[in-house]
Ligand SMILES: NC(=O)C1=CN([C@@H]2O[C@H](COP(=O)(O)OP(=O)(O)OC[C@H]3O[C@@H](n4cnc5c(N)ncnc54)[C@H](O)[C@@H]3O)[C@@H](O)[C@H]2O)C=CC1
């Protein structure tokens with residue numbers, strides 16, 4: 001980890017245990033007594049989360065959270081946060097590197113040169129990128145950085161993304177595609193920057209690949225599961241696609257090992273071992289963001305970039321109670337709410353100057369009845385009780 005980020009954590013008094021060798025299988029046994037887990041690509045399964053009885057926070061030192069069983073974390077009240085955007089430039093740089101390498105067949109030319117073969121006639125046949133169209137699937141942090149770089153190459157950008165409308169596309173000066181197929185049909189270069197979730201799994205399917213023009217360059221630096229790699233193999237043969245991949249099915253869990261992705265032998269396919277985020281610049285930015293998340297969690301009780309907080313809490317009312325700052329007053333009010341069957345979804349307590357009085361706000365799903373409110377108001381230490389309806393924003 002970056003030394004400045006480590007220093008940030010040491011100042012907080014955090015004991016840091018570094019175990020980069022842990023895998024999906026060995027992680028659960030290593031979590032005893034661990035309160036905060038920071039992971040890169042290591043899978044965090046439900047088994048790991050159950051084993052980590054002391055876990056409060058999991059920080060994904062990267063962008064994609066598909067490697068973490070977020071539902072299992074939510075079920076145990078464990079926060080999951082990521083570092084959005086911090087490695088976007090690095091991934092965009094690799095994406096453009098793959099695009100240029102594929103257009104000019106740089107890898108093959110190098111392999112031939114290393115073997116003593118001067119193949120100028122063969123490698124002199126490249127189309128060039130200037131004036132051609134690039135389609136960006138997923139216009140988030142990485143997609144936007146790709147767009148920026150693609151413009152510098154004179155590529156004409158098109159995009160398809162969840163919250164992209166034709167008006168927004170116009171403002172961004174990017175061509176708007178209504179569907180992923182439409183985007184593919186326009187793309188001489190087609191690059192994927194979608195997160196992996198239940199809606200995007202397999203979204204780059206046979207139909208999308210069939211829509212690509214012959215000889216198109218296809219780059220996937222997102223996740224292998226977003227694309228149908230079997231259909232890709234067929235499309236490579238059928239359409240002469242040139243393909244750049246940083247992500248593969250069943251990637252090894254370790255930094256070093258053997259791995260032979262089948263798709264690499266299927267035509268003009270270049271591959272990198274999931275190194276999109278692996279620049280010093282990106283890793284420094286990720287480390288600083290990780291330290292910021294941990295600092296906020298420990299000192300401000302907030303979790304920046306949290307991904308598993310209930311977006312639509314069932315709470316419909318707020319019970320606001322001003323009370324004296326004395327032992328047991330809050331507990332008394334809670335026991336009244338409990339007796340009346342009121343479930344508290346969220347609670348906050350603010351202490352005023354002089355520590356004489358506090359204001360407690362409790363978000364509750366059912367409206368407390370008059371009898372319940374009277375009981376609370378009857379405590380000597382309670383100064384005022386009120387119920388406010390929350391606006392229905394759903
Ligand atoms: N190869 C590598 O080392 C790296 C790979 N990644 C992968 O790239 C992915 C994207 O990263 P960022 O751009 O940072 O994420 P992001 O969240 O900033 O962008 C994702 C974009 O996809 C769009 N999107 C999400 N679901 C969609 C759907 N169902 N249909 C249409 N559009 C949808 C979003 O609106 C957003 O614009 C990550 O989730 C991760 O899987 C990220 C970093 C490094």
Ligand SMILES: O=C(O)CCC(=O)C(=O)O
Nearest residue numbers: 040041062063064087277
């Ligand atoms: O940390 C890594 O090397 C993987 C990065 C990645 O895939 C991500 O940030 O989603």
